Amino acid sequence: MFNKLWKGHKPLSTEYTKEEVLRHPIPEHVAIIMDGNGRWAKKRSLPRVAGHYEGMQVVRKITRFANELGIKVLTLYAFSTENWKRPKQEVDYLMKLPEQFLTTFLPELIEENVNVRVIGNRDQLPEHTRRAVEKAMEETKHNTGLILNFALNYGSRRELTYAMQEIAKQVTKGQLTPEEITEDVIASYLMTKDLKDPDLLIRTSGEIRLSNFMLWQLAYTEFWFTDVLWPDFTEQHLLQAVAEFQQRGRRFGGV
Numbered sequence: 001m002f003n004k005l006w007k008g009h010k011p012l013s014t015e016y017t018k019e020e021v022l023r024h025p026i027p028e029h030v031a032i033i034m035d036g037n038g039r040w041a042k043k044r045s046l047p048r049v050a051g052h053y054e055g056m057q058v059v060r061k062i063t064r065f066a067n068e069l070g071i072k073v074l075t076l077y078a079f080s081t082e083n084w085k086r087p088k089q090e091v092d093y094l095m096k097l098p099e100q101f102l103t104t105f106l107p108e109l110i111e112e113n114v115n116v117r118v119i120g121n122r123d124q125l126p127e128h129t130r131r132a133v134e135k136a137m138e139e140t141k142h143n144t145g146l147i148l149n150f151a152l153n154y155g156s157r158r159e160l161t162y163a164m165q166e167i168a169k170q171v172t173k174g175q176l177t178p179e180e181i182t183e184d185v186i187a188s189y190l191m192t193k194d195l196k197d198p199d200l201l202i203r204t205s206g207e208i209r210l211s212n213f214m215l216w217q218l219a220y221t222e223f224w225f226t227d228v229l230w231p232d233f234t235e236q237h238l239l240q241a242v243a244e245f246q247q248r249g250r251r252f253g254g255v
């Protein structure tokens with residue numbers, strides 16, 4: 001086990017082709033922590049919100065490409081429960097992005113049979129944001145292509161806490177015994193209950209931490225970190241992540 005030292009990535013110069021990647025099993029569920037938007041703007045002496053706007057264009061591009069690769073679920077960490085601590089002006093801007101994204105791209109997403117979903121606490125979102133995402137979920141709920149799953153005002157510890165409270169209520173009501181609380185029962189109380197766990201987690205901008213994201217669901221997920229800032233993330237980076245995922249031998253705890 002210890003001989004698998006972190007070798008870093010092959011330099012991107014080793015271009016991976018879509019055809020090459022499609023010759024091997026594609027990860028069904030890819031999750032992405034889309035980091036580095038503020039830093040991207042700062043490097044260009046632009047306001048932080050310019051990085052978020054650029055990051056939104058990359059969401060469209062990577063969604064389209066993930067669908068082309070045959071990825072079944074793409075979960076994107078768009079706003080965490082901790083992000084409310086950012087300056088009000090930035091939060092107000094971020095809360096407008098879902099409707100901006102959907103106004104621009106929902107027709108294309110419907111065209112491409114994409115199913116838009118959201119995990120997180122929607123009731124704390126501004127009404128205009130909630131209305132936009134719920135409209136998109138409603139209009140795409142019968143689509144059978146890529147599931148585009150936005151984590152919006154999502155926090156894993158809050159998700160787990162809520163699940164434990166609900167399970168405790170069931171036990172108090174005599175509907176459930178402690179012995180019946182299995183991993184599957186717990187998973188059925190999570191916001192991701194209808195989804196398989198991520199096979200591959202990508203985090204951009206060189207941060208190497210989970211930031212309260214899908215802590216239960218990522219138990220057996222392969223992690224792929226890159227210094228690339230999210231606004232600079234391209235199809236080639238996604239190909240590299242998937243190609244390296246395909247080269248790893250997942251053991252799910254076995255030998």
Ligand SMILES: CCc1cc(N2CCCCCC2)n2ncc(-c3ccc(F)cc3)c2n1
Nearest residue numbers: 034052055056078079094097098101133150
């Ligand atoms: C609410 C925060 C936020 C931030 C954000 N950024 C900014 C930070 C990360 C980089 C991507 C661009 N995006 N990009 C798309 C959405 C979006 C969310 C839900 C939905 F149904 C449709 C689109 C989004 N939402």
